[in-house]
Amino acid sequence: MMTLEKLISLCSRHGIVYSSTEVPGKSMAGSYVYGPLGTELRRNLKQQWWTSMVTSQDLVYGVESSKFVYSKNGHDNGMMSISNINNKNSNDCQVYLQSSCHQGILSQYPMALKLLNYKLPFGLAEVGNCFRKTTANDDVDKFILNLPEFTQMSMQFFSPPKIATKWMDTWQRQRIMWWRKFAGNPSNFHLTDIKQSDSQQTVEVQYEFPWGVDAVERITNRGDVELLELQKETGINILGKFGRRTVTPVIIETTAGLDRGILAYLLDAHQEKERTDRGKLKTRQLLRFHTRIAPFKVAIVPVKNTRDLKEISEHLARDLRKAGVNTLYVCETQTSLEQQFIRFDEMGVPFTVVINENTLKRGVIAMRNRDTTLKEQLHITEVTSLLLKHLQAE
Numbered sequence: 001m002m003t004l005e006k007l008i009s010l011c012s013r014h015g016i017v018y019s020s021t022e023v024p025g026k027s028m029a030g031s032y033v034y035g036p037l038g039t040e041l042r043r044n045l046k047q048q049w050w051t052s053m054v055t056s057q058d059l060v061y062g063v064e065s066s067k068f069v070y071s072k073n074g075h076d077n078g079m080m081s082i083s084n085i086n087n088k089n090s091n092d093c094q095v096y097l098q099s100s101c102h103q104g105i106l107s108q109y110p111m112a113l114k115l116l117n118y119k120l121p122f123g124l125a126e127v128g129n130c131f132r133k134t135t136a137n138d139d140v141d142k143f144i145l146n147l148p149e150f151t152q153m154s155m156q157f158f159s160p161p162k163i164a165t166k167w168m169d170t171w172q173r174q175r176i177m178w179w180r181k182f183a184g185n186p187s188n189f190h191l192t193d194i195k196q197s198d199s200q201q202t203v204e205v206q207y208e209f210p211w212g213v214d215a216v217e218r219i220t221n222r223g224d225v226e227l228l229e230l231q232k233e234t235g236i237n238i239l240g241k242f243g244r245r246t247v248t249p250v251i252i253e254t255t256a257g258l259d260r261g262i263l264a265y266l267l268d269a270h271q272e273k274e275r276t277d278r279g280k281l282k283t284r285q286l287l288r289f290h291t292r293i294a295p296f297k298v299a300i301v302p303v304k305n306t307r308d309l310k311e312i313s314e315h316l317a318r319d320l321r322k323a324g325v326n327t328l329y330v331c332e333t334q335t336s337l338e339q340q341f342i343r344f345d346e347m348g349v350p351f352t353v354v355i356n357e358n359t360l361k362r363g364v365i366a367m368r369n370r371d372t373t374l375k376e377q378l379h380i381t382e383v384t385s386l387l388l389k390h391l392q393a394e
Helices: 002-013 036-055 102-107 109-115 161-181 225-234 258-269 307-322 337-347 357-362 380-393
Strands: 017-019 032-034 060-062 068-071 080-082 094-097 122-131 149-159 189-191 195-197 200-209 212-223 240-242 245-247 250-257 270-277 280-287 298-302 327-329 351-355 364-369 375-379
Touching: 002 017, 002 258, 002 270, 002 280, 032 036, 036 060, 036 122, 036 149, 036 161, 036 258, 102 109, 102 122, 102 149, 102 225, 102 250, 109 122, 109 149, 109 225, 149 161, 149 258, 161 189, 161 200, 161 212, 161 250, 200 258, 212 225, 212 258, 250 258, 258 270, 258 280, 280 337, 298 307, 298 337, 307 327, 307 351, 307 357, 307 380, 337 351, 351 380, 357 364, 364 380, 375 380
Parallel strands: 060 122, 298 327, 298 351
Antiparallel strands: 017 032, 068 094, 080 094, 122 149, 149 250, 189 200, 195 200, 200 212, 212 250, 240 245, 270 280, 351 364, 364 375
């Protein structure tokens, strides 16, 4: 678990994700906050998931549901209950915060079915905050794996029974490929065998964490039971068209934990490498993020805090941001250039652009690669296009 301890220390040092006990007035054990780097990492991973599951899909649509769950039976099923909510529909209902996106997505099925002229198959996807009760048995050594507040990325695909097996296989294949796409060690992500329970079939995408394997996503064929119950309770028509037939669809659900995914990719990216400093062998840490999910794609550093170099740096940073390249601009630092390289490596920044006297004279900058530590010389006008090529190629 030494690797995890070093990662937790690194994340805290750079404000990626750290215990809320370090935030004044926010002292709550087991709760974590994301700083600027962590927030960008989360945003990037959410965007990649949305692009993969919604934007690039022909049959999947995004939804947003209420985070409140109303229950008359008094059973909380591990959900957090809340008060002071004015529920006009019923005075007998206890109000809870959702423990998953499942019910919210399912409740939107009838409206979406009507929108699509009752044609099957189709899917509904949502990214939402969920809440769970923590217990004394929770393992604190697992960092952000099991948080009281977490983000779930979920999709329900409503498939005619006849082709449900095909779609179950399709989503398994797509999901494992997605997780491996951004990993430095893709083999650490793997699919389990199908687990059968009652009327459901479940497959997990698991990651090799320091304490052993744990799930980052589940793909489940939930059958048609919940849709039939929805029809019984509400009287709403749930039947869809498949060719000339009218059928009750089955639900194939993919449910991924964003925070679990963040932890997996932090561990995957975390590396230690030896370096020589003034004749002494030292170990440097780095986060070798895939360029697509790296919080900042490039850092810009003027070698001196002169007005001319700062103006050039600010102008380049502005141009990169306008081009959609998330850029970290650092000036007026008292640390050496090498120390800044070490810092940016720990933050997972793939490229560093050095602005120096050569830039003033000939427009030439030095671009350093995080993974190789090599620097290449190029004209400042080529920086934006080169970085965009790197982003698009990967």
